[in-house]
Amino acid sequence: MEYFVQQLINGLTLGSIYGLIAIGYTMVYGIIGMINFAHGDVFMIGAFISLAVFLVLTTVFGVTFLPIVLFLALVVSMLFTSFWGWTIERLAYRPLRGSFRLAPLITAIGMSIVLQNFVQVTQGARVKPLPPQIQGGVELMSGSVDGTTINAQLSYMQMIIIGTTFVLMVAFSLLISRTSLGRSQRACEQDRKMASLLGVNVDRTISLTFIMGAALAAVAGLMFMLLYGVIDFYIGFLAGVKAFTAAVLGGIGSLPGAMLGGLLIGLIEVFWSAYFTVEYKDVAAFSILAIVLIFMPSGLLGKPEIEKV
Amino acid sequence: MTTQTQSLYRWKDDPVLTVEHLSMRFGGLLAINDLSFEVGRGDITALIGPNGAGKTTVFNCVTGFYKPTEGRIVARHGKGAQTEAVDHATRTGKRWHKSGEGAVFLLERMPDHEISQKAKVARTFQNIRLFGGMTVLENLLVAQHNTLMVASGYTVGGILGLPSFKKAEKAAIKKAVYWLEHVGLVDRADDAAGDLPYGDQRRLEIARAMCLDPQVLCLDEPAAGLNPRESADLNMFLRYIRDTHGTSILLIEHDMGVVMEISDHVVVLDYGVKISDGDAAAVKNDPKVIAAYLGVDDEAEIDVPEVRQDLSGAKGVPHE
Numbered sequence: 001m002e003y004f005v006q007q008l009i010n011g012l013t014l015g016s017i018y019g020l021i022a023i024g025y026t027m028v029y030g031i032i033g034m035i036n037f038a039h040g041d042v043f044m045i046g047a048f049i050s051l052a053v054f055l056v057l058t059t060v061f062g063v064t065f066l067p068i069v070l071f072l073a074l075v076v077s078m079l080f081t082s083f084w085g086w087t088i089e090r091l092a093y094r095p096l097r098g099s100f101r102l103a104p105l106i107t108a109i110g111m112s113i114v115l116q117n118f119v120q121v122t123q124g125a126r127v128k129p130l131p132p133q134i135q136g137g138v139e140l141m142s143g144s145v146d147g148t149t150i151n152a153q154l155s156y157m158q159m160i161i162i163g164t165t166f167v168l169m170v171a172f173s174l175l176i177s178r179t180s181l182g183r184s185q186r187a188c189e190q191d192r193k194m195a196s197l198l199g200v201n202v203d204r205t206i207s208l209t210f211i212m213g214a215a216l217a218a219v220a221g222l223m224f225m226l227l228y229g230v231i232d233f234y235i236g237f238l239a240g241v242k243a244f245t246a247a248v249l250g251g252i253g254s255l256p257g258a259m260l261g262g263l264l265i266g267l268i269e270v271f272w273s274a275y276f277t278v279e280y281k282d283v284a285a286f287s288i289l290a291i292v293l294i295f296m297p298s299g300l301l302g303k304p305e306i307e308k309v
Numbered sequence: 310m311t312t313q314t315q316s317l318y319r320w321k322d323d324p325v326l327t328v329e330h331l332s333m334r335f336g337g338l339l340a341i342n343d344l345s346f347e348v349g350r351g352d353i354t355a356l357i358g359p360n361g362a363g364k365t366t367v368f369n370c371v372t373g374f375y376k377p378t379e380g381r382i383v384a385r386h387g388k389g390a391q392t393e394a395v396d397h398a399t400r401t402g403k404r405w406h407k408s409g410e411g412a413v414f415l416l417e418r419m420p421d422h423e424i425s426q427k428a429k430v431a432r433t434f435q436n437i438r439l440f441g442g443m444t445v446l447e448n449l450l451v452a453q454h455n456t457l458m459v460a461s462g463y464t465v466g467g468i469l470g471l472p473s474f475k476k477a478e479k480a481a482i483k484k485a486v487y488w489l490e491h492v493g494l495v496d497r498a499d500d501a502a503g504d505l506p507y508g509d510q511r512r513l514e515i516a517r518a519m520c521l522d523p524q525v526l527c528l529d530e531p532a533a534g535l536n537p538r539e540s541a542d543l544n545m546f547l548r549y550i551r552d553t554h555g556t557s558i559l560l561i562e563h564d565m566g567v568v569m570e571i572s573d574h575v576v577v578l579d580y581g582v583k584i585s586d587g588d589a590a591a592v593k594n595d596p597k598v599i600a601a602y603l604g605v606d607d608e609a610e611i612d613v614p615e616v617r618q619d620l621s622g623a624k625g626v627p628h629e
Contacts, residue, residue, distance in 0.1 A: 180450070180457035180478075183443070187451045190440045197372060198452045199426035199521060303442075 002143045005152040007274045008267070013158045013227065015266020016165035020220035021243035022250070022258035023172065024085075024213025030189050030253040031209045032097075034104055038088050038111035040240015042081050042214045046221025047231045048119060049077035051128055054225075066133060070222070077218040084115070085214025089207050112236075119233040127232040130225060134160065161223045168219065169259055172212075176255060185209060189253070242269075242285070249289050251302020260300060264288075318587075320349030320574050323388060325557045326371070326430070326525050331380030333366050333581075340366045341581040344380070348525060348574075350388075353551055353558045355568045355589075358578035359601070364561045365435065367578070368527050371559075372432045373421030380417065384428040386524060387411015426455050431523035433514045435530045435561075441503025445494055445513060448502050449485035452520035457481055488516035491546065508539050512546070519550065526550065528560040532567050540564065544571050569593060577601075 021043050028036040053073040057063045092107035137155030144150065176182035187195040188205050196202045224239070225231050242265055250261025265285050272284040292300065324347035333341040341363045348354045356364050369375040371382055383395055387410035394408030398415055405414040405427065414428035424430050440448050450457070460477030489495045492512035497505060502513060511531060518526055531547070532540045544567060550556050562568050568575060568589065575592040577585040585595040592598055 180454050183447055183451050184454045184458075186443060186447075187440050187454075190442055191438055193374070193421075194434075194438045194440070195451065196421045197374075197425055197432060198454065198517070199422050200451065200454050201422050 002141050002150045002152040003274070005140060006150075007270050009152070009154055009158055011267035011270035012263060013161050013266070014270060015246075015263035016161050017220045017223055017227070017262075018239070018243045018246045018266050019259040019262025020165055020168065020216050020223075021239060022246040022262045023255060024217050025244050025247040026250070026252055026255060026258040027185075027209050027213050029247070031185060031206055032093065034093070034101070035108070035244065036088065036093075036210070036213070037105065037108040037240075038092065038115060039213065039217060040236035040238075040243065041112045041115035042084050042088070042236070043217040043221045043224075043239055043243075044119065044231070044233065044236030045084055045115060046077045046081045046214075046218030047225045047235065048123060048128075048221075048233075049080045050074065050218070050222040050225050051130060051231060053077065054130070070133075070226075074219065074222050077222060078215045081214040081218040081221070082211045085210040085212075085217075086207055088214075089210040093210075094203065094206075112240075116233050116236065123233065125233065127230045130229050130231075132229055133226060157227060161227065164219065164223070165259075168216065172216075173255060181205075181208065245285065245289050249292055249299055251299025254299070254301045254303070257299055257301035264300075318347075320347040320352060320354070322390070323350045324348060324390060325350040325385055326559065327381075327383045327385075327390075328367065328371070329381040329383070331367070331370060331382065332378045333363070333370055333375060334378040339581060341370070341377075344578070344581065344583055346576045346583060346586055348557055348559050350385075350557055351551060351555055352573040353547060353560070353571050354574045354576065355572040356559060356561050356576050356578065357563075357565075357568055361580075362578040363581040364578055365529060366581075368432060368529055368559075368561065371416060371424075371527060372430060373416065373419060373424045377417050382416040384414040384416055384424075384430055384525060385411060386413075386429070425521050425523070429522060429524040430527065431518035431521040431525070432527035433511075433518055433529055433531065435533060437507075437510045437514055439502040439510055439514060439517070441501065443502060444499050445489070445502050445505070446482070446485055446498040448513065448517050449488060449520045450481055452517050453481040453484065484520060488519050491549070492516045508535055511535065512543070515546070515550075519554070519556070523556055526556050526558045528558065530561050530563060532562060532564050540567060543567075547571060 021039065024039045024042070025035060028034070028039070050073040053076045054069060057069045057072060063069055088108070088111050092111045093104050096104045096107060134155075134157045137153045137158070140152045140154055142149065142151045176185065184195060184200040184205050185208075187198070187200060188202055192202050195205075220239075224235065243262065246261035246265045247258045248261070249264060250257030250259070268285050268288055269281045272281045276284070326348040327346075329345050331341055331344045332339065344363075344367065356367060358364055366375065370377045370380075381399065385391055387408070389410050391408050391410050391413050394406045394410075394413045395415075398404070398406035398413055403415075404418045404423070405412055414424075416424055416428060416430065419428060440451065443451070457474075457477055460474050486495060486498070489498055492509075492515065494505070494509060494513060494516070497509070502510065505513060511534075515526075515528065515531065528547075532543055535543060547558055547560075548571065551558055572589050575585075575587065575589050576583060577592055577595075577598050579601040584601055585592050585598045587595070
């Protein structure tokens with residue numbers, strides 16, 4: 001039982017990070033109907049910038065008060081990734097918006113390769129370690145199986161990750177459902193041309209969507225860095241693929257779907273590793289995606305697509 | 310008639326919108342050829358013509374859907390033709406120019422979101438384009454997006470729930486409710502727009518356009534698919550919009566009954582060329598119009614009362 005609870009917590013933590021990245025995929029897909037393949041690398045950039053800010057603040061300026069350091073790292077990396085999100089849209093998507101559908105896909109993959117190699121060249125290919133910063137936690141339950149003691153512990157780090165994700169999720173849902181920006185985003189999703197005729201600046205709305213997704217990816221990047229303590233230029237690829245899977249599983253275009261999909265993928269991975277074999281955890285995650293899509297082609301919470309005639 | 314001037318053609322004296330030497334070419338097809346006409350301030354102007362005459366293309370040029378191949382389209386706020394301001398804007402390459410009387414806008418230079426927000430020209434579509442997945446109220450709020458964005462400090466204030474934003478949002482909802490009352494859809498404010506019956510959707514689309522506070526309202530076949538009663542209600546509603554809000558209306562219409570009843574000014578197109586221009590009575594008797602548009606008057610041709618009955622009944626059938 002303790003073992004199960006511990007895995008549940010681990011799964012939710014990992015799932016939160018996937019979910020945050022998945023929101024970026026799902027929002028961009030919702031508004032322009034295309035996948036932003038460079039999004040995983042925006043997440044990677046977010047992690048690197050957080051690390052850089054963290055190290056500069058602690059070693060150069062000698063700031064030791066952790067909340068301030070983390071807050072500044074978060075703000076700076078969100079600013080940078082927002083800029084990258086905007087740049088990706090401007091360079092890889094906007095010039096090709098009138099073009100055939102596959103063209104921006106290719107430019108986005110190009111963007112992804114550029115970002116990866118840019119970081120590899122400037123930061124080196126080796127992993128960057130960061131010693132654990134937030135330690136300790138709350139012991140939830142304790143028991144013994146076959147003479148060995150097993151504790152279920154909710155660490156402070158996990159609390160921060162799950163809590164932050166929850167708060168951001170609520171904030172984002174409110175933003176989309178209540179504010180004028182969210183309304184115009186939904187309007188652009190349904191009929192971009194008509195939204196434009198009603199005075200919505202469609203270009204700006206699409207840019208803002210990329211920026212919002214990228215800012216969330218920065219949050220995920222910082223959390224990933226703190227949780228695992230090692231990052232390299234390649235983390236964006238696998239995390240990106242997983243988050244994309246999460247978005248598709250939940251129903252691409254749906255915000256709660258992305259979060260649900262993220263949590264599910266995280267849980268599947270962790271539980272598979274815990275009870276079966278670690279090597280096959282990705283196989284398990286993708287198999288479940290395949291099975292779900294066979295029976296629910298538009299994902300768990302996605303709306304079936306209606307062809308406009 | 311609210312504005313009655315001495316001139317025979319009052320739309321020439323106080324045009325809210327002028328289309329000047331407009332040409333639109335699609336590859337080898339010249340859809341509009343050197344078309345010029347005026348829309349008088351406070352008038353209901355009808356743009357008529359046989360199928361394929363280029364009426365919707367004119368609308369698409371006016372509202373920024375297409376960039377015209379040639380020509381100038383000017384919208385004016387404030388009285389008179391404001392010739393100097395128009396010339397000044399044309400010469401300097403600006404998109405608009407404020408003048409003593411108001412402002413002039415060169416629509417062919419403006420992107421579509423500016424045409425509705427700045428020049429205040431709104432339109433509806435022949436095939437209804439509501440945001441079907443959003444509620445009726447939300448459809449009307451999207452049209453007030455810019456006011457709300459400014460009031461919410463570009464969303465930041467909106468998230469924090471600042472009082473100025475709440476006030477602006479309340480005002481926006483009030484305006485939306487005002488128009489919903491006039492189209493009789495207050496009860497359905499929270500239903501998805503796509504679930505409304507056809508006639509309601511048509512009226513909702515007009516209400517949404519009116520939430521932009523337009524100077525010119527362009528309606529593409531507003532009476533299409535409406536039954537005779539709905540169509541009579543629509544006429545009353547359009548008159549109400551014109552009389553109480555001073556909005557000038559430019560409409561494309563096939564139903565000659567509607568056109569002759571409510572139009573102050575009729576422009577007739579055929580094959581992208583203007584063949585007649587004047588008030589309803591003048592156009593009706595213009596031999597060119599009779600030849601090209603009405604051909605042989607189809608009402609007169611059918612003299613069997615039963616057949617005529619069937620034909621007029623068929624008008625009420627909605628079409629896709």
